[in-house]
Amino acid sequence: MMQKHIAVLKGDGIGPExxxxxxxxxxxxxxxxxxxxxxxxxxxxxxAIDAVGxxxxxxxxxxxxxxxxxxxxxxxxxxYDNNPNAPVRPEQGLLAMRKNLGLFANIRPINxxxxxxxxxPLRADLIEGVxxxxxxxxxxxxxxxxxxxxxxxxxxxxxCIYTKEEILRISKLAFEAALKxxxxxxxxxxxxxxxxxxxxxxxVQEYAKNYPDVEVDYMFVDNAAMRIIQNPKYFDVIxxxxxxxxxxxxxxxxxxxxxxxxxxxxxxxxxxxxxPIHGSYPQAAGKNIANPCAAILSAAMLLEISxxxxxxxxxxxxxxxxxxxxxxxxxxxxxDSKITxxxxxxxxxxxxxxxxxxxxxx
Ligand code: IPM
Ligand code: MG
Numbered sequence: 001m002m003q004k005h006i007a008v009l010k011g012d013g014i015g016p017e018x019x020x021x022x023x024x025x026x027x028x029x030x031x032x033x034x035x036x037x038x039x040x041x042x043x044x045x046x047x048a049i050d051a052v053g054x055x056x057x058x059x060x061x062x063x064x065x066x067x068x069x070x071x072x073x074x075x076x077x078x079x080y081d082n083n084p085n086a087p088v089r090p091e092q093g094l095l096a097m098r099k100n101l102g103l104f105a106n107i108r109p110i111n112x113x114x115x116x117x118x119x120x121p122l123r124a125d126l127i128e129g130v131x132x133x134x135x136x137x138x139x140x141x142x143x144x145x146x147x148x149x150x151x152x153x154x155x156x157x158x159x160c161i162y163t164k165e166e167i168l169r170i171s172k173l174a175f176e177a178a179l180k181x182x183x184x185x186x187x188x189x190x191x192x193x194x195x196x197x198x199x200x201x202x203x204v205q206e207y208a209k210n211y212p213d214v215e216v217d218y219m220f221v222d223n224a225a226m227r228i229i230q231n232p233k234y235f236d237v238i239x240x241x242x243x244x245x246x247x248x249x250x251x252x253x254x255x256x257x258x259x260x261x262x263x264x265x266x267x268x269x270x271x272x273x274x275x276p277i278h279g280s281y282p283q284a285a286g287k288n289i290a291n292p293c294a295a296i297l298s299a300a301m302l303l304e305i306s307x308x309x310x311x312x313x314x315x316x317x318x319x320x321x322x323x324x325x326x327x328x329x330x331x332x333x334x335x336d337s338k339i340t341x342x343x344x345x346x347x348x349x350x351x352x353x354x355x356x357x358x359x360x361x362x
Pocket of ligand 1: 091094
């Protein structure tokens with residue numbers, strides 16, 4: 001029996017409706033396993049700009065810091081996208097949150113589901129059995145380097161900076177993960193062009209000596225982008241810097257067949273944050289049609305990574321798989337489906353409550 005406190009940041013667009021389904025799964029788990037989870041909601045993103053003029057208010061930061069884990073929905077609103085001069089943008093909230101909470105590693109597992117083989121743009125024989133995880137550095141690099149414009153406004157720059165320390169701390173997590181998996185790690189960089197990438201390579205080459213059982217290889221990011229499509233089964237653990245990780249994880253996410261299936265974790269020194277990979281999908285907001293699986297699976301990652309509740313995480317994953325196998329899916333997976341976001345959430349919760357034993361042996 002465990003007592004834990006979770007900060008819930010539903011955010012923008014479909015964030016609130018998919019997060020609500022993840023909460024149903026957490027409530028079902030706490031009922032079945034007698035845990036006590038308490039929740040505090042806080043504002044983030046465009047919702048926070050509208051309410052208090054700041055996409056990551058201090059109040060939200062305090063709530064996050066004093067929680068055992070953070071469940072996050074999505075951030076972003078189209079009213080800011082086409083306005084390069086907007087004084088504050090929802091995405092700044094996400095970046096501030098990552099930086100202020102020290103969430104230096106973003107973990108994005110990519111795996112496929114048999115039931116979705118036909119939904120993937122890749123051939124079934126290429127994707128069956130794909131199972132890799134990307135460790136993306138999240139608080140450094142070009143995202144956070146000095147940015148600026150010249151006085152005449154005709155020149156702009158974004159600095160890309162990395163320190164050895166920043167590379168080492170995420171390398172440790174990635175190597176440890178590789179040890180528990182198929183013991184293969186690929187560093188993705190652009191060492192043929194970038195000084196920061198050469199530092200990454202140097203640091204990782206040296207650090208790899210601590211893990212003689214892990215086979216390490218090095219791949220330029222352009223080549224990696226190609227290989228992820230040509231032969232995704234090749235990869236086990238990918239380690240990469242912030243912007244390369246941003247790009248290749250979106251690329252990798254389509255392999256599964258729906259962006260709506262993929263969870264992620266952002267971890268650092270203290271509290272960790274869990275969120276679906278997909279964005280705020282504003283066109284679908286409030287329509288009860290978005291796929292809540294990524295959010296629900298993010299709750300499973302939360303239980304596993306932050307609380308060490310492996311069986312509870314497994315039962316959530318099994319319940320989601322059961323929905324897929326029964327064809328109980330939203331329209332992103334089957335175009336003519338009328339099944340709603342909340343129906344999938346209810347079904348997952350119901351499966352968890354009713355079928356605990358049979359799900360675990362399935
Ligand atoms: C992501 C997103 C963010 C990023 C945006 C919304 C700032 O694309 O989490 O991958 O670029 O990191
Ligand atoms: Mg991205």
